[in-house]
Amino acid sequence: MKPLNKLKKIVKKIKFYGSAYECSLCLFKANQFLDGGLYKKRKHAKCPICNSLERHRQLFFILKDKADFSGSKSLLHFAPERCLMNVLQKEPLLIYKTSHYDKNVESDYHYDIRAIDANDKTFDYIVCSHVLEHIDDDRLAMKEMRRILKEGGIAFIQVPIWPSEKHATYENFDITDEGDRIIHFGQFDHVRIYGLDVLQRLQQAGFSKVEVIDLCETLDEKAIQKYGLRNFGDSRDITYVCYK
Numbered sequence: 001m002k003p004l005n006k007l008k009k010i011v012k013k014i015k016f017y018g019s020a021y022e023c024s025l026c027l028f029k030a031n032q033f034l035d036g037g038l039y040k041k042r043k044h045a046k047c048p049i050c051n052s053l054e055r056h057r058q059l060f061f062i063l064k065d066k067a068d069f070s071g072s073k074s075l076l077h078f079a080p081e082r083c084l085m086n087v088l089q090k091e092p093l094l095i096y097k098t099s100h101y102d103k104n105v106e107s108d109y110h111y112d113i114r115a116i117d118a119n120d121k122t123f124d125y126i127v128c129s130h131v132l133e134h135i136d137d138d139r140l141a142m143k144e145m146r147r148i149l150k151e152g153g154i155a156f157i158q159v160p161i162w163p164s165e166k167h168a169t170y171e172n173f174d175i176t177d178e179g180d181r182i183i184h185f186g187q188f189d190h191v192r193i194y195g196l197d198v199l200q201r202l203q204q205a206g207f208s209k210v211e212v213i214d215l216c217e218t219l220d221e222k223a224i225q226k227y228g229l230r231n232f233g234d235s236r237d238i239t240y241v242c243y244k
């Protein structure tokens with residue numbers, strides 16, 4: 001880390017140190033979590049030190065519960081978020097690989113998730129958070145993730161989801177203008193917004209079992225607040241744990 005950035009981090013750690021919150025990723029104890037989100041800001045969303053968001057902190061709890069990092073297991077992380085990457089890289093026995101679609105970004109691989117250039121049954125785990133809403137043929141991407149998983153492997157998948165049980169997945173490939181995509185799908189580079197029926201898409205991709213985890217429904221209020229796990233925005237954070 002450059003000396004100036006190091007200094008900035010120290011200043012932040014002093015400014016935001018407290019006891020109200022704790023980041024499950026960088027373990028920093030904070031007096032507040034910051035507003036987060038690209039357009040409409042969500043309250044208590046972002047760790048001031050590692051920039052993790054609610055869904056990243058949720059995902060790490062779920063990973064620790066469902067994945068086994070004690071043997072030499074392999075994990076492929078699509079579009080790796082730095083906050084999660086920093087922690088997963090430190091797992092001593094985990095064979096951790098990253099894939100960034102953009103070839104200008106440093107990464108182990110630059111896979112096209114619709115046609116992954118890897119052999120069948122290569123990885124024990126896959127982490128793919130907020131990627132599929134950018135992908136035109138997301139059904140193909142789901143099948144590809146299943147293909148490269150070993151038997152018994154698990155893909156941990158998150159997508160932005162509309163809040164209501166009544167909303168179905170909405171996509172319209174005629175909408176290509178960035179401004180229109182913000183209006184329709186919530187972000188300039190999204191091609192759809194998912195409803196809870198994303199579960200059927202994942203099941204149709206051939207996973208033997210898909211667990212639907214809303215972490216906030218499983219923890220007590222004190223823990224939810226402490227770790228800043230609740231999404232105060234207008235979408236839902238659900239993690240799909242997909243078993244091959």
Ligand SMILES: [Zn+2]
Nearest residue numbers: 023026047050
């Ligand atoms: Zn953090």
